[in-house]
Amino acid sequence: MGRRWGPALAVGEQAGCVVIARGAERPGAKGPWSCSGVLLSRRAGLVLCHGGIVAPFLRAGASALQPGAGPPFLGADGCRDDLRLHVQWGPGRGPRAPAGLRGTLCTPPCSAQPAPRGPARARLLLLVSCPAFRASFERLFGGEAAEQWRFASGGPEPPAPPQEPEAEAGAWADEGPLLAALGWFALLSVEGRAEAAGGPRLSVAAAASLPKGAPLLACGSPFGAFCPDIFLNSLSRGVLSNAAGPLLLTDARCLPGTEGAGVFSADGELVALVAAPLCWRAREWVGLSLLCAADALLRAAAHALGRLGRPADARLLAALLPPEDGEAAIPIPLPEHGAAWVAAVLVECGSVWGSGVALAPRLVLTCRHVAPREAKRVLVRPATPKSSPVWGKVVFATQDTSPYDVAVVKLEENLSGVPFPVLASHFHEGLRALGDLGDPVCCGGGE
Structure with missing residues (x-):
């Protein structure tokens, strides 16, 4: 990736993590569920990930996440008491890493790399959606034109597109609660707080300031918590293919399990989080990913934290955001x-x-x-x-x-x-x- 991606590599590896959700251990219990996430602050232990892994634990069921069902956020009391969350992150390449490994790919033997940290317990602060993202998604995919489109869910095993046209309605009649969580994200607090490691500070880019065609780097973990020794914080390059408000499109390869992964600019700023990694149209796979702009999502999360009586966490999120300049959220062409x-x-x-x-x-x-x-x-x-x-x-x-x-x-x-x-x-x-x-x-x- 060379010098051009040095800042994005450093920030992506510091911020990338995997989140695991499981319920009470009982016969026949489903799960666990896992996805990628972003460490917004190692010192404060705040993590943002896809809300799909929490959807199966909602007291009111996945219907609570449907547009118009209620406010665009839910507190932790909206989930069952048996929800257990863990976060696993890599050591990154901080200032004490060997000089030959900082900001580079793993060209030396992988045994030279530090092993991923063991999972740390976390608690849910809130589930939040970006209303503007949901509105853009409904406008683009909510009508008759969306009949041939199918999106992968946030679960560990996304459904496969039907093989026969006559089977399409039955095969896609119930895609489960995880797909209903598209556009919802979970904000977590790591118990005991994540390590106060050195390294670059996370900052957020204004998605509207990025030109169409701008280079992007996705840092996520394909297949979630499966084999983190090789899949944790995998990298994929692409460009900002298009945008509709805070709903962004990229051709960076994002596999199942990378829901909630961070997508960074070449300068190392957080641009977006992966909302849906794969989709199909007319039973044909489309190698594109839907992203939710990080600035719009964090503003929604900060507002929700203020409503839930957590002003300190709200201020921390607000400090990551770029100043609002009133520009229209339409990327300009290169x-x-x-x-x-x-x-x-x-x-x-x-x-x-x-x-x-x-x-x-x-x-x-x-x-x-x-x-x-x-x-x-x-x-x-x-x-x-x-x-x-x-x-x-x-x-x-x-x-x-x-x-x-x-x-x-x-x-x-x-x-x-x-x-x-x-x-x-x-x-x-x-x-x-x-x-x-x-x-x-x-x-x-x-x-």
Whole structure:
């Protein structure tokens, strides 16, 4: 990862942890449940993780987490008395670590690395959701357009997408209480407090200040508490793919168990927490993750702590936040890639969908597997907010046996407000390229 990711590596490893929830030991008892988390303060012992692992212990059941069921937070008294929580974190690479290991990957033998700390007991302070995140999620995925979307839950075994169309309704009729906790997070206090270790101080970035395409580093633990010696605080790079208010999208690989993991900027600031690591559309896996912006979530948590009579903890969370500047929560595009992302379009052909690039007012280039030759009509949706969808038809597609997966769509109307890219006439190995979630790729110069 090199020097560029040094700050993010140091903070991610200091802040990353795993949270385990279990109930009373009795025959037939389910669990334990585990997920990733973020140590907001080692000295104060405050940990933020996904709320899904606490959902099975709610006295009122998972229905208490549904939008409109009550306030956007629940105190610890809303959970059963048999809830037991533990937090496990790594030693990190603090100032006393060998110089050759600070801020680097594990290129020496792993035996040279200190072992993860044993689990420490913790208690629940509150469950909190970000109302703006929930509103954005309901707006984007709550209508008929969400029928073909399925999200992994916060549990240890996310459901698999159905294999047959007729089985879809039954297979997804009951995804369990953990999926109902999407957008809910749990704030914990480690008993005895976590170690007062040295290292970088955690700070939170204003999600609205990050440009679309900004590099991100996710630090989480795939499969939760399973085998922390190898999975604890695993790293994955990606970019800020898109945003709708505090609901962020990234292509950083986040596997089941990384719910609640911290996602950091290259400067080492906490940008977001993982809300859902995997999703499917039309029984096809989509390698994207939903994030909840950390600044919006911590503001909601600080407000809830104040309402619950914990002003000291509320002030501690507020101290992590960036100052509010009143900017609109809409990430700006990267200047060097502005034309590339605006020229990208969404191509829909029945239940099949993919990306395309607008080459001319009525010409779109995409892939044959997205818009095959036999397709009668194709719908193209521009990225610009004020542009309307345009229908078109496939006028060229390579043969199925061809090594080139290319199709050309001619539109019935002109695309408006789209800057068309200049076609590259030459390129060489190592040239920076930008793709828009899958298909056409533009080089770094905007060609």
